[in-house]
Amino acid sequence: MPLPHVLLSAAVSLDGCLDDSGPERLLLSSPADFERVDEVRARVDAILVGAGTIRADNPRLLVNSAERRAARVAAGEAEYPLKVAVSGSGELDPAARFWHTGGEKVLLTTDDGARRARALGIGADVVSLGPALDWHAALEHLHDRRGVRRLMVEGGGSVHTQLLQQELADELQLVLAPLLVGDPAAPRLFGPGAYQSGRLRLVESRRIEDVVLMRYRPTAPGTGGRVAAADRHWLGLACELAELCPPSDTAFSVGAVVVAADGSELARGHSREGGDAVVHAEEAALAKIAPDDPRLARATVYSSLEPCARRASRPAPCARLILDAGVRRVVTAWREPDTFVTGPDGSGVLAAGGADVVVLPAFEARAKAPNRHLER
Numbered sequence: 001m002p003l004p005h006v007l008l009s010a011a012v013s014l015d016g017c018l019d020d021s022g023p024e025r026l027l028l029s030s031p032a033d034f035e036r037v038d039e040v041r042a043r044v045d046a047i048l049v050g051a052g053t054i055r056a057d058n059p060r061l062l063v064n065s066a067e068r069r070a071a072r073v074a075a076g077e078a079e080y081p082l083k084v085a086v087s088g089s090g091e092l093d094p095a096a097r098f099w100h101t102g103g104e105k106v107l108l109t110t111d112d113g114a115r116r117a118r119a120l121g122i123g124a125d126v127v128s129l130g131p132a133l134d135w136h137a138a139l140e141h142l143h144d145r146r147g148v149r150r151l152m153v154e155g156g157g158s159v160h161t162q163l164l165q166q167e168l169a170d171e172l173q174l175v176l177a178p179l180l181v182g183d184p185a186a187p188r189l190f191g192p193g194a195y196q197s198g199r200l201r202l203v204e205s206r207r208i209e210d211v212v213l214m215r216y217r218p219t220a221p222g223t224g225g226r227v228a229a230a231d232r233h234w235l236g237l238a239c240e241l242a243e244l245c246p247p248s249d250t251a252f253s254v255g256a257v258v259v260a261a262d263g264s265e266l267a268r269g270h271s272r273e274g275g276d277a278v279v280h281a282e283e284a285a286l287a288k289i290a291p292d293d294p295r296l297a298r299a300t301v302y303s304s305l306e307p308c309a310r311r312a313s314r315p316a317p318c319a320r321l322i323l324d325a326g327v328r329r330v331v332t333a334w335r336e337p338d339t340f341v342t343g344p345d346g347s348g349v350l351a352a353g354g355a356d357v358v359v360l361p362a363f364e365a366r367a368k369a370p371n372r373h374l375e376r
C-alpha cells in the first residue's frame, strides 16, 4: 500500500519540448542546473526512466560528484541510487551505457518483455510485472522489494504523462529553458489525456543562470477508495494541524482539512481552536464553509484521527456533521482507539451514510504524536 515519494524531473523549452528530433540529446538545463540535478539524484534512492529515453539519449544517470557519492556512502547508502528502466517490449540495447555504469539496475517490464530482455542479455535484474505493466504495481514493487522511499523520474514524456495522469506523482520539478525547438516531431513533456482538474500548487520558483526552476505539487484528492499522491499531502497537513492543538488530558488532538475536488482548500481546523474547549477539528473546519457551498458534495475531509461517532459535549458527532454537509469522502490516518468511548466507529457511521473512508496507516505515527500522553 505505501508507495515511494515520486518526483518528476524534466527540463523543457519555451514551446514545451523535451528534446528535438535530432540524434544528439538537446541540453536544456544550464551548467548550474545540471549540478542541481546531480544534487537531487544524490538525495534519492532510485532514478527511473522509460525505454524511450534510454534509446534516444543513451544516458548514464549517475551521481557525478565524488563528494556527493562519498556522502551517500558515509550515510550508509549505496554509492549510486538504484537505476530503474521501464519497458513493455524488452527491446533494449544490452550495450547501452545505462546497464554498464553506476550501481544496481532493475528493468521493470512485462512477461513478454522479460523474455526478450533476458534473451538479449540485459545486464539488470529483470522483473516481470505480468502481461501488462501497471504503474501502481511498479511503484509498489520498488517500495516493498527494493526499499525505495524517494524515487526521481527523469522522463521521458510518456512516463511523466502517465504518472501525472494516474495521480502517482508527488512533486514536479520543471526547468524552463529560454529556447524554442519548433520541431513538430520533437517529444513533448505532457501528452493529451485526463489530468487533475484545477491548478497545481507552486511550492518554489528559482532562477538558475538563464533557466527557471519551478516546483509544483498536485493538489486534487483521489476519488472514492482510490488514493492520489495529493491525498498524502493533505493528510500530512492535517497531522501538522494536530500539533497546534492546546494539549488536553480529556480529548484527542486532531487536525482536519476540507479540500474541493479541484484541489482548492475550503477550510482547515484543529481541536480546541479559538478558545473553544470542546470543538473538534472536523467541526471547526466545516463551520467555516457555507452549508450550501456546492463544492462540498465532491470534497474530501482529511482528518488525522477517524471522525468521531459519538460525543457528549455536542448534539452531533463529526461523522454525522460530515454526512450532513454532503461530503462523501474521508481520508484519515488513525482509527479511533477506545480511550474515551467504547467501540468508536466513525468509519462505520460514514460508510453507512454512503461515504468512502480511506485509512492511510503510513501517517498513523504522525497523527498519534500529539496524543502520546493519552496512551495507557
Ligand SMILES: NC(=O)C1=CN([C@@H]2O[C@H](COP(=O)(O)OP(=O)(O)OC[C@H]3O[C@@H](n4cnc5c(N)ncnc54)[C@H](OP(=O)(O)O)[C@@H]3O)[C@@H](O)[C@H]2O)C=CC1
Binding pocket: 009, 010, 011, 012, 017, 018, 019, 025, 026, 028, 049, 050, 051, 052, 053, 054, 056, 057, 086, 087, 088, 089, 090, 091, 132, 133, 134, 135, 154, 155, 156, 157, 158, 159, 160, 162, 187
Ligand atoms: N529534457 C528532459 O528533461 C528530458 C528529456 N527526455 C527526452 O524524452 C524523449 C523520450 O521520451 P519518450 O519517447 O516519451 O519515452 P520514455 O522515456 O517516456 O519511454 C517510453 C517507453 O517506456 C516504456 N513504457 C512507458 N510506459 C509504459 C507502460 N505503461 N507499460 C509498458 N511500457 C511502458 C515503453 O517502452 P517499450 O517501447 O520498450 O515498450 C515506452 O515506449 C527523449 O527524446 C529524451 O531526450 C527524457 C528525459 C528527460
Ligand SMILES: Nc1c(N[C@@H]2O[C@H](COP(=O)(O)O)[C@@H](O)[C@H]2O)[nH]c(=O)[nH]c1=O
Binding pocket: 009, 010, 011, 025, 026, 027, 028, 029, 034, 037, 049, 053, 054, 057, 058, 059, 060, 061, 062, 154, 155
Ligand atoms: N536534457 C536534459 C535532461 N535529460 C535527462 O538527463 C538524462 C541524461 O543524464 P546523464 O546520463 O547524466 O547525462 C537523460 O536521459 C534525461 O533523462 N535532464 C535535465 O535535467 N536537463 C536537460 O536539459
